[in-house]
Amino acid sequence: MAPSWGGSYFLFLCMLLGFSTIAYGGNFSTDFDLLFGDDRVKISDGGQSMSLAMDKYSGSGVATKDQFLFGRFDMKIKLVGGNSAGTVTAFYLSSTGDHHDEVDLEFLGNLTGDPYMLSTNVFANGVGGREVQYYLWFDPTADYHTYSIDWSPTRIILWVDDTPIRVINNKEIIGVPFPTKQPMRLYTTLWNGDAWATRWGQVKIDLSQAPFIARFKNYNGTACVPKKGIADCKGFGASMKRGLDNENKKKLKQVNSKWVVYHYCRDLRRYAHGLPFECRRDNMAHSDNNQ
Ligand SMILES: *[C@@H]1O[C@H](CO)[C@@H](O)[C@H](O)[C@H]1NC(C)=O
Ligand SMILES: *[C@@H]1O[C@H](CO)[C@@H](O)[C@H](O)[C@H]1NC(C)=O
Ligand SMILES: *[C@@H]1O[C@H](CO)[C@@H](O)[C@H](O)[C@H]1NC(C)=O
Numbered sequence: 513m514a515p516s517w518g519g520s521y522f523l524f525l526c527m528l529l530g531f532s533t534i535a536y537g538g539n540f541s542t543d544f545d546l547l548f549g550d551d552r553v554k555i556s557d558g559g560q561s562m563s564l565a566m567d568k569y570s571g572s573g574v575a576t577k578d579q580f581l582f583g584r585f586d587m588k589i590k591l592v593g594g595n596s597a598g599t600v601t602a603f604y605l606s607s608t609g610d611h612h613d614e615v616d617l618e619f620l621g622n623l624t625g626d627p628y629m630l631s632t633n634v635f636a637n638g639v640g641g642r643e644v645q646y647y648l649w650f651d652p653t654a655d656y657h658t659y660s661i662d663w664s665p666t667r668i669i670l671w672v673d674d675t676p677i678r679v680i681n682n683k684e685i686i687g688v689p690f691p692t693k694q695p696m697r698l699y700t701t702l703w704n705g706d707a708w709a710t711r712w713g714q715v716k717i718d719l720s721q722a723p724f725i726a727r728f729k730n731y732n733g734t735a736c737v738p739k740k741g742i743a744d745c746k747g748f749g750a751s752m753k754r755g756l757d758n759e760n761k762k763k764l765k766q767v768n769s770k771w772v773v774y775h776y777c778r779d780l781r782r783y784a785h786g787l788p789f790e791c792r793r794d795n796m797a798h799s800d801n802n803q
Contacts, residue, residue, distance in 0.1 A: 538731030544574040547701065552723070560730070564702040565723040566599060573602075573701030576733070580605070581695045581745040582752060583735020586660045589619075590727040591628060593653035596621025598706030598717025601726040603659055605696040611638035613691035615661055615668055619652065620705065621724075623715065628652050629773060632670055634680050636689035641788070644678055645774040646767070656729060665692050665749040669756070676756055676764045677771075688790045692749075695738055702726050 541559035549572020552565040564572045585605070592599050599621035606614040614635035619628055630646045650657065660671035668691075670678040682690040702724065706717040736745035756764060776782070777791035 538733055540574070540728070540731060543576055543578070543731070543733070545577050547573040547575045547699065549573060549702075557729075562700075562728045562731075563725050564601075564700065564728070565725050566702045566704065567722040567724075568719045571701065571703035573699060573703070576698045578735075578737045579607075579695035579697050580733070580735035581738050581742055582663055582665060582749040583733060584660060584662045584752070585698050585735065586658055586730065586732040587700065587728055588656040588658050588730040589652070590654075590656045591619050591652045592621055592702070592724040592726050595624045595718050595721050596628070596653070596724060597623045597626075597715045598704060599724050599726075600701075600703050600705035602699065602701045602703070603661075604699050605661060605663065606635075606699060607691075607694035607696045609694075613637065613694045613696060614640065615663060615670075615691065615696070617659055617661065617670060618705075630672075630677075632678055634668065634691070636691045639689055641776060642680075643774060643776050644772060646677060646771045647773055648672065649771060656727070658730070662752075663691070664752045664754070665746075666753050667755065674763075675767060676760050677767050679756065679764065683790050686789065688788075693742055695742070698733060700728060 539559035540555045540562040544562075546553055549564070549566075549570050552567065552570060552572035553574055554563045554565070555561070556563075562574070564574075566572065587603055589601065589603065591601055601619040601621075602616065604614060604616040604618070606612060612635060614633070616631070616633040618631040618633075620631055622628055627647045630648060631643055632645070633640055633643045635642075648657075658671070658673050660669075662669040662671065666682050668678075668680040669676050670680075680690075682692070684690050684692070704717055706715070736748035738744040777787060780787075783791075
């Protein structure tokens with residue numbers, strides 16, 4: 513009888529192809545290292561939950577012990593409530609070094625009652641500047657919601673719950689850098705961004721409200737950990753080339769027509785001397801949606 517691999521599918525693939533993958537529900541105690549903030553990072557429920565705090569001295573953050581090349585990362589997050597203006601809660605992948613790669617979800621806090629902004633960005637080979645920013649269709653401080661980064665060699669898909677909000681297709685073929693060569697760690701951090709996060713510093717953080725607390729749970733990473741080199745993860749990457757089905761393409765379109773606040777491809781003031789290559793109309797046609 514054929515064994516039922518179920519959730520161990522990736523582990524199976526790993527053994528088969530000789531590269532190293534992780535397949536787990538996720539444990540904050542064992543999978544992450546403290547990055548900064550000392551005991552402002554609190555892990556509970558046997559590694560299933562974590563909170564990050566920021567006070568007047570410091571924010572806090574953690575990073576995975578492992579570096580990954582391609583994978584899917586899900587995290588339930590409940591953002592800082594009340595007057596959170598100036599706080600930035602970040603959930604992102606990043607490599608290190610000069611020409612780094614990065615995939616960002618950054619939640620910019622706001623005054624009580626004003627909407628959070630979700631700012632997304634991608635860096636490849638040190639080049640960023642590809643921000644798309646959204647308001648959310650719910651209050652992200654009232655409850656946990658799942659935020660996901662799905663990173664394959666052909667595209668990156670960012671999800672909020674069951675809704676894809678952004679697809680960044682690999683357009684290396686027309687010369688646009690895309691993260692495929694540098695392993696990245698997963699980070700979650702909470703920090704003071706009031707120099708830029710609040711309409712470029714117009715609203716200052718109110719530290720009398722501190723400590724600010726963001727909560728995380730149900731971390732699930734299914735990703736390739738290259739042991740010897742990036743070639744190790746090729747098979748894994750190839751196995752996850754999934755795109756969006758029609759229903760999800762529709763959801764993506766709806767989010768983009770309703771909830772986008774800022775799109776770098778539409779920022780003619782910033783790019784007065786010409787939009788980035790991938791934004792030009794001919795090149796947009798290469799993607800199955802607006803980046
Ligand atoms: C973790 O993510 C993988 C890949 O997306 C999925 O197959 C698995 O069901 C998830 N596990 C849990 C506990 O959610
Ligand atoms: C997470 O790791 C910690 C430390 O090794 C361990 O005590 C705990 O039982 C683990 N949690 C689960 C759910 O396996
Ligand atoms: C905060 O709320 C104001 C008023 O609704 C809005 O203009 C702004 O985009 C929101 N987000 C940030 C990060 O300031």
